Amino acid sequence: MWSDTLPGGGHWSYLLPRGSSLRLVALGDGANMSAVLYAARNPLERYNLPDTVKALHTAHYTRGHVLMSDMGRAMASITRDDVGWHDPFGALLDDAAMEARYGANRYAAHRNAMHRSGKTGLLIEIGKHGLGRRDLIAPVNFFSKVVVDDEGRFHFVPGHAKAGAAVELRFEMDVLLALSSAPHPLNPSPDYAPAAIGLAAWRSGPAPADDYCRAFRPENARALHNAEMLAL
DSSP states (O other): EEEEEEEOOOOEEEETTTTEEEEESSSSTOOOEEEEEEEEOOSSSBBOOOHHHHHHHOOBBOOEEEEBBBSSOEEEEEEEEEOOBBBSSOOOOOHHHHHHOOOOOOOHHHGGGOOOOOHHHHHHHHHTOOOOGOOOOOOOEEEEEEEEEEOOOOOOOOSSOTTTTTTEEEEEEEEEEEHHHHHHHHTOOSSSSOOOOEEEEEESSSOTOOHHHHHHHHHHHHHHHHHHHHHH
């Protein structure tokens, strides 16, 4: 359907129809891609972090997992994963944290070398579709790994994703997808040097009856069935 490159620190949004797939490729080591998903027909329905991790019995995402909406429907399935761990809990880098860590590089002085946070980038993108601050949800941070220690503290794993690593999503309903390639908020690096992300979308068709993701967990099968009923 199309291909694109999102520069490091960039942001964009796309309407992906049911039965399409999107490949994300890390074009540098240590990439991060923050993604939020909304139902294109009714953006009040959106990706739900608590429901998804509860249904999957997981603290990270990988192949076979299904990203679920707050209506119990499958929004997207992870059909390929070269990395093995994607972070659902780390949230977004905001302007205050970004400036404290990296300094304030603003467009007026730095042009294309400006710094932009993941939170601001996603707010810009969902704003193009009539959504605002109250609609910004917890993202999936693709290519990033965050682990939890015995005291319940989050720890970022540097260098988790290598250049060339890919993850593929198949969309089970018409989805508004907003993306930011800003750094992960827990990345301890003192340098603002986010990697670019390659994108390629194609028509793959919806999940077949013998789909790997459908069989991964009974909760996945139910969420896919709910999405299929919506598409009738």
